[in-house]
Amino acid sequence: MASDPNEADALLDLSNIVRDDRLGGRGPADLIRVERVGEALTSLYGAERALMLAVADDSLLTRKDLFLLPQQRRTLRGWAESGLILTAGKADVPLLRIAEATGLPIITRDRFSGHRREFTWLNGSDDAILEPRTDRYGEVSLHHVTLHTKDEWQISVSEENDLLVQQGLTERAEALDRFWSCPEPRCPRHDPAKGPFVLLPRVRGGRLVCDQHGLDMVDLGPRPRIAQLKIMRDGREVRRFPVAEGTPVTAGRSPGPADLTPFLDDTTRRGVSRTHLRFDLDGPQLTVTDLSRNGTTLIRRDGTMHDLCGGTRPFSVGDRARIHPTLEIIRSGRRYPAELAIERVSAPPDEPPPPTVSF
Numbered sequence: 458m459a460s461d462p463n464e465a466d467a468l469l470d471l472s473n474i475v476r477d478d479r480l481g482g483r484g485p486a487d488l489i490r491v492e493r494v495g496e497a498l499t500s501l502y503g504a505e506r507a508l509m510l511a512v513a514d515d516s517l518l519t520r521k522d523l524f525l526l527p528q529q530r531r532t533l534r535g536w537a538e539s540g541l542i543l544t545a546g547k548a549d550v551p552l553l554r555i556a557e558a559t560g561l562p563i564i565t566r567d568r569f570s571g572h573r574r575e576f577t578w579l580n581g582s583d584d585a586i587l588e589p590r591t592d593r594y595g596e597v598s599l600h601h602v603t604l605h606t607k608d609e610w611q612i613s614v615s616e617e618n619d620l621l622v623q624q625g626l627t628e629r630a631e632a633l634d635r636f637w638s639c640p641e642p643r644c645p646r647h648d649p650a651k652g653p654f655v656l657l658p659r660v661r662g663g664r665l666v667c668d669q670h671g672l673d674m675v676d677l678g679p680r681p682r683i684a685q686l687k688i689m690r691d692g693r694e695v696r697r698f699p700v701a702e703g704t705p706v707t708a709g710r711s712p713g714p715a716d717l718t719p720f721l722d723d724t725t726r727r728g729v730s731r732t733h734l735r736f737d738l739d740g741p742q743l744t745v746t747d748l749s750r751n752g753t754t755l756i757r758r759d760g761t762m763h764d765l766c767g768g769t770r771p772f773s774v775g776d777r778a779r780i781h782p783t784l785e786i787i788r789s790g791r792r793y794p795a796e797l798a799i800e801r802v803s804a805p806p807d808e809p810p811p812p813t814v815s816f
């Protein structure tokens with residue numbers, strides 16, 4: 458292990474590697490897997506020795522049920538206390554920041570799909586990740602993998618999944634269809650229907666609790682179904698707007714939540730009608746209707762194109778309504794709760810942003 462990035466040959470996603478049972482060893486976590494990967498790195502670089510700078514999730518040191526051998530947990534704690542490994546609530550962001558600053562590859566099986574928006578250099582990279590593979594004799598070797606560019610909707614799906622995992626909500630997704638309130642009146646989770654932000658509860662010991670106060674959340678009833686749409690200019694998100702069940706939203710040059718005027722110049726303005734498109738959410742089905750003079754191109758997830766001339770069509774995740782070559786409306790890839798989206802909050806490297814959700 459290296460404690461200085463200048464000495465390291467690679468970064469180690471410690472929580473990912475010790476839990477990878479394909480690398481041999483026994484139990485949910487085993488330090489022998491780190492040793493095997495270290496040997497593989499040495500032989501990849503043909504060096505006498507190779508040093509890894511390791512970053513681990515805090516939970517790897519605090520959870521008691523991961524290592525079958527208590528000695529291994531003590532070893533790991535010793536490493537953390539002597540500064541040989543870094544720990545963070547979630548190791549992903551610190552790992553990626555160090556990789557960005559140093560250019561060192563990360564040994565992991567993770568593809569960091571939920572971080573591609575923040576760390577755009579990951580998209581298309583063929584030297585950021587070293588993936589361990591095991592042959593049929595149990596020999597471990599490391600391989601560079603290419604990270605393929607993800608579509609906007611795939612990134613949204615991954616981000617949402619990461620958030621649900623973080624909150625322990627993957628097995629309790631139905632909980633996201635309801636409003637949950639923290640009994641503490643000053644808590645930002647007290648009135649979930651108010652304000653633009655909704656903070657997700659956390660599952661702890663089978664109960665839904667407030668992240669901040671640890672109190673049991675109170676069920677305030679069903680949350681209305683909402684689809685979230687994004688206005689994209691030149692492939693970049695410039696605004697989001699929600700479409701609630703039973704309340705159609707029009708997009709165009711008229712004022713409103715989907716006013717496109719700020720994203721138009723003198724040339725593009727002419728091709729966009731005052732009410733260009735209408736979005737309707739009926740149950741789980743979102744449709745798009747063209748009301749424009751110039752028409753709209755509907756581009757399906759599979760790349761097929763349809764002229765949406767005055768027609769109504771289903772609008773699914775991954776579909777794009779092209780109003781102008783530089784201006785599109787897409788549907789967010791999020792499913793829960795009724796397609797709410799994470800507001801990205803910038804935070805210091807070792808403190809992941811709070812799981813904030815906004816309409």
Ligand SMILES: [Zn+2]
Pocket residue numbers: 639640641644645646647667668669670671672
């Ligand atoms: Zn609270």
